Amino acid sequence: EVQLLESGGGLARPGGSLRLSCATSGFTFRDYAMSWVRQAPGKGLEWISVISGSGGSTSYADSVKGRFIISRDKFKNSLYLQMNSLRAEDTAVYYCAKEVVTSSGVSAMDSWGQGTLVTVSS
Amino acid sequence: DIQMIQSPSSLSASVGGRVSITCRASQSISNYLNWYQQKPGKAPNLLISAASSLQRGVPSRFSGGGSGTDFTLTINSLQPEDFAVYYCQQGFNTPFTFGQGTKLEI
Numbered sequence: 001e002v003q004l005l006e007s008g009g010g011l012a013r014p015g016g017s018l019r020l021s022c023a024t025s026g027f028t029f030r031d032y033a034m035s036w037v038r039q040a041p042g043k044g045l046e047w048i049s050v051i052s053g054s055g056g057s058t059s060y061a062d063s064v065k066g067r068f069i070i071s072r073d074k075f076k077n078s079l080y081l082q083m084n085s086l087r088a089e090d091t092a093v094y095y096c097a098k099e100v101v102t103s104s105g106v107s108a109m110d111s112w113g114q115g116t117l118v119t120v121s122s
Numbered sequence: 123d124i125q126m127i128q129s130p131s132s133l134s135a136s137v138g139g140r141v142s143i144t145c146r147a148s149q150s151i152s153n154y155l156n157w158y159q160q161k162p163g164k165a166p167n168l169l170i171s172a173a174s175s176l177q178r179g180v181p182s183r184f185s186g187g188g189s190g191t192d193f194t195l196t197i198n199s200l201q202p203e204d205f206a207v208y209y210c211q212q213g214f215n216t217p218f219t220f221g222q223g224t225k226l227e228i
Contacts, residue, residue: 035218037166044209044220044221044222044223045158045160045166045209045211045220045223046220047211047217047218047219047220048217050216050218059216059217060217061217062123062217095165095166100171102171102172102175103175104153104172104175106153106154106155106156106171106172106173106213107154107213107218108156108168108171108172108211108213109156109158109166109168109211110168110171110177112165112166112167113165114165115165
């Protein structure tokens, strides 16, 4: 059974930093790209970053580019999100998700963690 | 960036009824379109990938269609557990943008 478990959320000050972790199990971690998606309170889903299975390729939403860094550790089967220069608008539940590529080549997020809440406030 | 617009933003329906949700992309995305269901306090759940491929375990009353810029999620014979928020998401280019969501209410 695929399991994703986020941790590291909490209260941060504006301009501060947090590091989120996503521990995974139940699949061959190195074979799958992984994403972070967030959801501000009462709002919709916002994709923020993806990293390839090898870790060699990353992409970010403009809203976090230059402030957040996605990474992965193949030995720990874990995904990370280093969040720097935090802003009030970064307040959200952050989900990690496993990307699957369908037979037609379309990538989709087929497994999700339960989410971790990040609150940025003074 | 590719913009995804869903309509309607909310709709009401009855158990046993049928609804359709539309998702329009700001440029052609071929069939690189996924649908997710999210219930309150829960993570999203992938329903349909590649516009029309039902995920394993998802009831057959869910179906998806479309290609290019216009896509539809249809739910037949609505069940109480189907009342949730539905999101489309394009997987054509990063950023992998979501639609704003459609809230399906009883």
